[in-house]
Amino acid sequence: MTHYHKSSKPLVWLPFAAGGVTSAMVLPVLMLITGILSPLGLLPDGALSYERVHAVVAHPLGKLVLLGVLLPSLWHGAHRFRCTLQDLGVSSHGGRQMVMLGCYGFGFLFTILAIAALAAIW
Amino acid sequence: MSTPTTFTLEVLRFDPTTDTEPYYQTYQVPYDEDWVVLDALTWVKDNLDSSLTFRWSCHMAVCGSCGMQVNGTPVLTCKAFLRDYVPATVKVEPLRNFPIERDLVVGLDGFIDRLEAIKPYIIRKDDKPIDEGAYVQLPKQLKRFKHHTLCINCLLCYSACPQMGLNPDFLGPAALALAHRYNLDSRDEGRRERQKVTGSAEGVWECTFVSACSEVCPKGVEPAGAIQEQKVQNSLDWFLDRLVPGRKAP
């Protein structure tokens, strides 16, 4: 009979679920603006100028929104990508440990970076 | 187009006493537009090869015995009409993600263990005496979980769920849907008790919401939804246990 092991998955699962919503709602338009419209010059000049973007990020409300969108999306991606690698056939215990370390490590690293960056910009 | 008079039935065979590997065998079987795949298997057993082995009983899609892979998809063979496949070859294989005992018969021990593990019965602190009559349960309280009670344990969902194949310890869709069914029952108080299993590493977290389970389920049990709801509930309980002083899992 199988033994059932304790799990701390809720710790990543709630951010994953929240990130599912934020990434579905917000990321497409952000990608469009930063990754396509702006590089192709389809936005008015200065739309993403240093001053304007800095003003948004420096504002407490801006920080809050950025944090609320970026971190859940990040964890959503990290957690789901871990599952995807398993889906693609990483099945050994060691392999799964590595994947977990890689994905969640990535999430952890960029969480710190995001918080530090936002804390630095005023 | 003229209706065919016979068709080709291809069946996976395996007998552990003589074979080391399964192999395919084909039969020519008379075609009848009213027949289901199970009727064709029965015809073979009665007329060509009495050693062909498969389970069935009710022939009305309710006992859950006759689930098999037909042309790659898990179905109840007593409800899978030949007219939906023929003239193509009809290929019958045992359900996936289970050990093959013989021919189309798979081993269910793992599933039965899982059923027992999730404690599929009413759990209460105090039982109501029989003399006091039935519990009051409003139609909307019944509605809340009714669809999750419809599982016939046919295990098509286990055959369809890739996470079962990738992680054989996963509790799987039907067992988790059943746990949810009891959790949601207005007469039950056992949710926290069941979470020890449903919230374990082998529980809801192994599901990646592939949804193939709900897709193939012949009874509308919606195990995929039941699992997602439990992820939400289990996460909330987990956090509340850690944030609210005095709140603890049993």
Add this chain to the structure above:
Amino acid sequence: MSQSYKPVFPKTWWLQSAFYTRYMIREASSFFVATYSALLIIGLWRLNDGPQAWDGFLHALQSPFAVLYHLLALLFTLYHTVTWFAVTPRTMPVLVGDDFLPAAPIVIAQYVAWVVLSLGMIAVTVWL
């Protein structure tokens, strides 16, 4: 005394049916969600480093490689959006009176919110 046969689960399972393949595409969107989020965080650091660094960042985004990446990211993430909205009614069914709320209004409400939000953000970027 187990003598049963245990079939091996193929690593290529997700190519066996269109249903599984669509699932895999949906899951693959996570690569872009994760990397794009990280990219924006790197952007924040560039922003912190001053106007020049920021301009360099914007410039880097103009490389064909970057544009291609964002195009792919956008497609995959849009697929994620569609699938996510579609399953919400199943993750959180709502009972109203004696019946569940049908799926359509929940899904439509999400799209309305999504369109408003997206247009709003474009408007803010362009005009404010």
Add this chain to the structure above:
Amino acid sequence: MPSSHPTDLTLIEADVAIVGAGGAGLRAAIAVAESAPDLKVALISKVYPMRSHTVAAEGGAAGVAKSNDSLDNHFNDTVTGSDWLADQDCIDFFVERAPKELVQIEHWGCPWSRDPDGSVAVRPFGGMKIERTWFAADKTGFHLLHTLFQTSLKYPSITRYDEVYTTDLLIEDGRCTGVLAHEMRSGKALAFVAKSVVLCTGGAGRVFPFTTNGAIKTGDGMAMAYRAGVALEDMEFVQYHPTGLPGTGILISEAARGEGGILVNKDGYRYLQDYGMGPPDPWPRKKAMELGPRDRLSQAFWQEQQKGRCISSKWGDVVHLDLRHLGAKKINERLPFIRDLAKSYVGVDVTQQPIPVRPVVHYTMGGIASNIHASTSLPGLYTAGEAACVSINGANRLGSNSLAELLVFGRVAGENAAAFARSAPAISHSNALAQAAAARARVEQMVDGSKGTESATTLRNEMYQAMESGCGIYRTAEALEATCAKLGELRQRWKNVAVNDKSWVFNTDLTQALELGHMLEIGECMAHAARLRTESRGAHQRLDHTQRDDQNFLRHSMAWRQGDEAPRIDYKDVVITRSQPAERIYGGEAK
């Protein structure tokens, strides 16, 4: 190393061995576990419990529930329905216990359908004066079985032996002390030795070709008890359900008529009014028209067929069951399974078209002779459910009484078997084990021995034909004699039956051959008891003896096995306490 010659008997000791894990067997197991938690229960079933045929019951379970009803009403309906052939002390006991058992199942989580105030809803059923049939949409048996199975997992004293096929009862000192079985997945022989044994192996509708019964309903338990010297009671009474789907025999529940469905012939005429069931009210009137008892409705179909007033379909003669006027909402809420079945198996959307139906073999009123204590003439042997004949069903069972019966008497069987196990003196198993070894050798011979020459399929088809021609809705001396002779012959030929599958792993060729042997014995009891009952009563209608004959036949038939000879039939008086036999009146005059 596969166990290809699993000759050694594996001995399994238990206090109570229960054969059959359908509704009755599970209820019995729980009753033992609750009344005597220290006793070890072995629950043996040839299929996983949730595959048992209780799962197929659709309509509901009867028990007095509402204030407009009374135990007396339920008693009177059941006695009348039985054509006075049931034992009235047992019926009194049954109607009194039924509501409590149904509440118990509710406490265990059964999702009964509800009224708006949250109380359990009830619906009308055929032959019942007042609505008292508890239901869970139209999947009552399914919910009941799964509730019992899941609840049974709670009790550590119950050990299940799933997919273990029982072949024989073991007897020691005139007491039943166990069963011989084999594990299907390995072929391994298991000798269960127990202080008491409960048979809950279900009915035997599979002796007929056209039946609502699943593949497992082959009367194994009846045959085992019969071979062990217990009588089979009232075997001539076989219920035809009036509304089965043509072709498959899939049941369209009486609930369809309880909710207001009507039956019409090819002229769109509600023909039941011609058979004393009128008036044809537009609403469902209890005990009238479509809510008459099953025997009368099935007989009316036969009469219509003789008059050429049925509808011819590609599956032969049918009549139409029309639900269209009920509307989609009610149908979806109360009859979702019926809608699904009709759509899948005859391509009919019941909200748009009538359903083609015809009578189909459904239930064996007869069974292992037992009593109000669920015990039999063999000490230590108990029985309940469709395998048993208590008798509360007499010559015709009322729909929805049998789910209640299996709860009431399943529990009694479990409690009494537990009490017996406690009080019975210990006993050695030497004799029983010798029997087991001999019985096992016979089974092994079928597989390992040289090949028989009789094809099981041929024998089975000949049995089907014999049963259908002799033991149908209407019977005659002539046809019955032919049937009896044929079955005697088939029983001899069966001894030479071929088992071509030589593997011991999940050998269904073997189990089917064993089941066929059981069915032939049971068919023989049915045919002989029917031949000798020269009257018409309930489900037993003779064209050559059209009247009920209380003078000679207000008695239960008892079939005793006589080795290779035909069974000996004798009779036992019916217990009558307060309802003297009278005419059975249905329709407008029914009270």
